[in-house]
Amino acid sequence: xxxxxSLAALPLHPDAARRGPPPRAGEEFAxxxxxxxxxxxxxxxxxxxxxxxxQKPQPVIDAITRGYARDYATVHRGVYQRSADMTLAYxxxxxxxxxxIGAQEDEIVFVRxxxxxxxxxxxxxxxxxxxxxxxxxxxxxxxxxxxVPWQMVAExxxxxxxxxxxxxxxxxxxxxxxAMLTPAHKLVALxxxxxxxxxxxxxxxxxxxxxxxxxxxxxxxxxxxxRMTVDxxxxxxxxxxxxxxxxxxxxxxxxxxxxxxxLSAMPPYQGGxxxxxxxxxxxxxxxxxxxxxxxxTPHIVGVLGLHAAIDYVEGVGLxxxxxxxxxxxxxxxxxxxxxxxxxxxxxxDSAGIVSFAVKGVHPHDIGTILDESRVAIRAGHHCAQPxxxxxxxxxxxxxxxxxxxxxxxxAALARGIERVTRIFG
Ligand code: PMP
Numbered sequence: 001x002x003x004x005x006s007l008a009a010l011p012l013h014p015d016a017a018r019r020g021p022p023p024r025a026g027e028e029f030a031x032x033x034x035x036x037x038x039x040x041x042x043x044x045x046x047x048x049x050x051x052x053x054x055q056k057p058q059p060v061i062d063a064i065t066r067g068y069a070r071d072y073a074t075v076h077r078g079v080y081q082r083s084a085d086m087t088l089a090y091x092x093x094x095x096x097x098x099x100x101i102g103a104q105e106d107e108i109v110f111v112r113x114x115x116x117x118x119x120x121x122x123x124x125x126x127x128x129x130x131x132x133x134x135x136x137x138x139x140x141x142x143x144x145x146x147x148v149p150w151q152m153v154a155e156x157x158x159x160x161x162x163x164x165x166x167x168x169x170x171x172x173x174x175x176x177x178x179a180m181l182t183p184a185h186k187l188v189a190l191x192x193x194x195x196x197x198x199x200x201x202x203x204x205x206x207x208x209x210x211x212x213x214x215x216x217x218x219x220x221x222x223x224x225x226x227r228m229t230v231d232x233x234x235x236x237x238x239x240x241x242x243x244x245x246x247x248x249x250x251x252x253x254x255x256x257x258x259x260x261x262x263l264s265a266m267p268p269y270q271g272g273x274x275x276x277x278x279x280x281x282x283x284x285x286x287x288x289x290x291x292x293x294x295x296x297t298p299h300i301v302g303v304l305g306l307h308a309a310i311d312y313v314e315g316v317g318l319x320x321x322x323x324x325x326x327x328x329x330x331x332x333x334x335x336x337x338x339x340x341x342x343x344x345x346x347x348x349d350s351a352g353i354v355s356f357a358v359k360g361v362h363p364h365d366i367g368t369i370l371d372e373s374r375v376a377i378r379a380g381h382h383c384a385q386p387x388x389x390x391x392x393x394x395x396x397x398x399x400x401x402x403x404x405x406x407x408x409x410x411a412a413l414a415r416g417i418e419r420v421t422r423i424f425g
Contacts, residue, residue, distance in 0.1 A: 012080040027221030028139070031415045034316060034403040041113060045411035046375040051195050051223055051353050051382075051400030054248045056309075063308035064250060067301035076274055077299055083413055090300060093307035094290070097255055100310045101240065101423040102170045102231035107263060109256040110298055114222045115145040117241030117256035118189070120293060121218055122149035124266040125239075125258075130186050137180065137188040137215070139164040140390050146189050146220045146381040149252050161379050164190075169347045171199045185215045192224035196396065197328065198350025200224070207236035222246055226402070227325050227352045232257055242371060244302065248403075249309030253302030256293070263289035270295040290339065313403075325352035328401045328410055335414035341421050345391060355382075355396040358417060361396040363425050370416040377413070 037057040041047055047055060073082040075090045091105075093179040098105040111117045116359055126136065136150050140163055154161050162185070164177045172190055174317035181188075188210040192201050210217040213363035224230055225242040232240050244253040258266075264396070268275055268286055277285040286292045313321065332354045336342045341359040358366055370377055378398045381388045387392060401415055 001071050015257060017203055018178070019220045024356070026120060027286055027374075031319060031406050032403050034318060035406070036310075038404045041404055044406070046412040048377045048399040048401065048405065048409060048413060049077070050402035050405075051398065052378050053245045053251070054226060054402050055311050057248055058270070059251055059309045059312050060305050065176075066342075067337040074297060080148055089307075090091045090303050091161050091301045092297070095279030096388050097306045097309055100230075100314070101225070101255075101257060102233045102312075103240075104260060106288070106290060107257055107260050109258070109263070109293045110303055111241075111254045111256050112139070112252055113245070113254035113291075114220060114241045115149075115245035115254075117217070117239075117254055118145055120269045121258070122153040122242075122254055122292075124269050125152070125216075125262065126159070126187055126370050127154045127157060128267060130155065130157055130159055131183065133160070134186045135160045135162055135182070135184045137162050137164060137177065137185050137210075139177075139190050140166050140287075141170070141172065141194045141199065141384065141387050142189070142191055143195055143220065143222070144385070145220075146191060147386070150189060154346060160184075163386075166199075170194075170197045170345060172201055172206070173348055174202060177206065181209060181213045181215065183213050185210075185213055188219065189218040189220065191219075191220045191222075192230070193227065193353070194346070194352045194384075195353065196355050196384050196387055196398065197221075197349050198353030198355075200222075200349070200351050200398075203235040203237055207238075210237070223351070223353065226313065226321070227318070228322045238262060244306040244309060245311050246404065247306070248312055250299075250302045250305035253299045253306050257300075258289075259334075260289070263293070264292075268292050268295065272296045274298075306342045316403055322351070324403065325401045325405075328352075328405055329354055331407055331410045332399055332413065334356050335410060336417060339414070339421060341419055345396060352402075353398065353400045355398045357393055357396055358424075361420055363395040365424075366397045366417070366420050370413070373412065373416040373419065375412050375416045378379065 014232050038054050038055045073086045094108045095105045097108050137154050161170045167173045190201055190206055216238040221240050221242040226247045238259050240257040242255055245251040263405045274290050275287055275295040278286050329350055336356055343357045345355040367377055367379035389417045
């Protein structure tokens with residue numbers, strides 16, 4: 001790298017500028033025209049599984065390639081220029097993430113993904129701050145990664161877990177939550193957007209309710225961050241987690257945001273290099289957050305890829321992405337509800353995700369038949385088994401959208417479902 005050139009200055013994708021402002025209310029549906037940025041999506045393949053993981057745009061692939069092929073070195077340790085540059089790039093990415101979600105950079109902890117972020121809070125906050133008899137409040141639509149870590153810490157510490165029910169249209173029922181909360185509740189952990197139903201949580205409302213009894217609010221933002229603007233300060237929550245790979249970035253990298261005072265009061269998650277202040281055999285002191293929670297050599301290139309992914313989605317514009325996906329969801333709900341044997345789950349205004357069932361057909365069969373028509377959906381319990389019980393189904397079929405999808409994909413899905421109904425009579 002030429003001297004003086006900083007890795008931190010990753011260029012915006014060249015197409016970003018030409019994309020223009022978001023459509024105004026009432027304006028016609030204008031496709032985002034982003035498909036050409038995604039080399040792994042061949043022509044005619046309707047990729048409708050973005051809620052599982054997003055495909056990667058070329059600028060993210062380029063950032064990862066540059067990270068390994070041109071700029072690679074370790075961070076935080078090297079005395080040579082390349083490593084110093086890589087450290088600057090790594091920390092620039094932390095600033096970028098902080099700006100992206102309205103946080104301070106020392107409140108951004110790089111983790112493997114949302115799962116690790118929630119486990120970290122469960123072990124290091126709930127596991128040290130809560131006492132036997134304290135209660136944790138979850139909702140009926142949570143992903144297993146926002147259930148099991150709390151069960152583990154509850155079992156070890158004598159905590160109890162309560163579950164907020166859903167409204168008839170499958171949103172987290174905040175009225176029921178208000179009625180359930182007591183001063184014994186110390187933590188509420190909820191999904192911002194359901195990975196099964198697409199239901200969007202009123203986070204500010206949930207935060208006000210949680211804070212009203214002195215509880216903290218952790219928000220699982222995995223499905224929100226790729227499809228809507230997120231500002232943790234405005235939302236008023238206490239912890240927020242998300243995964244890079246659902247945001248068009250690499251796997252193996254994610255973010256835990258926590259309020260500075262909460263992070264400062266938490267012990268480390270893992271011990272090792274990079275998280276210490278001073279080590280002797282008698283006593284070790286720890287670095288302040290976020291380094292305290294980042295033991296070992298981090299996923300350096302993953303962090304660069306995440307930076308590029310944030311540049312990419314902001315280049316397209318999250319308001320435009322949200323409007324685009326909302327239009328696709330509406331078209332999907334319209335097309336599928338016209339087919340007699342289809343049941344739709346989730347609210348009308350779900351964000352980017354539509355779960356459905358076809359009468360008499362197992363979702364796995366739906367997925368397999370759609371695959372023959374080059375339509376990729378997800379079929380299964382979506383890591384939300386308690387929600388499947390509540391919906392009264394073993395599994396659902398799920399179509400989820402991203403920047404690269406179009407009305408053609410919706411039409412291919414609808415044609416595929418009609419074929420499913422013909423095959424199963
Ligand atoms: N929460 C939600 C709502 C999710 O959709 C997912 C991924 N399916 C997770 C948590 C877990 O994310 P990861 O596997 O990337 O840690």
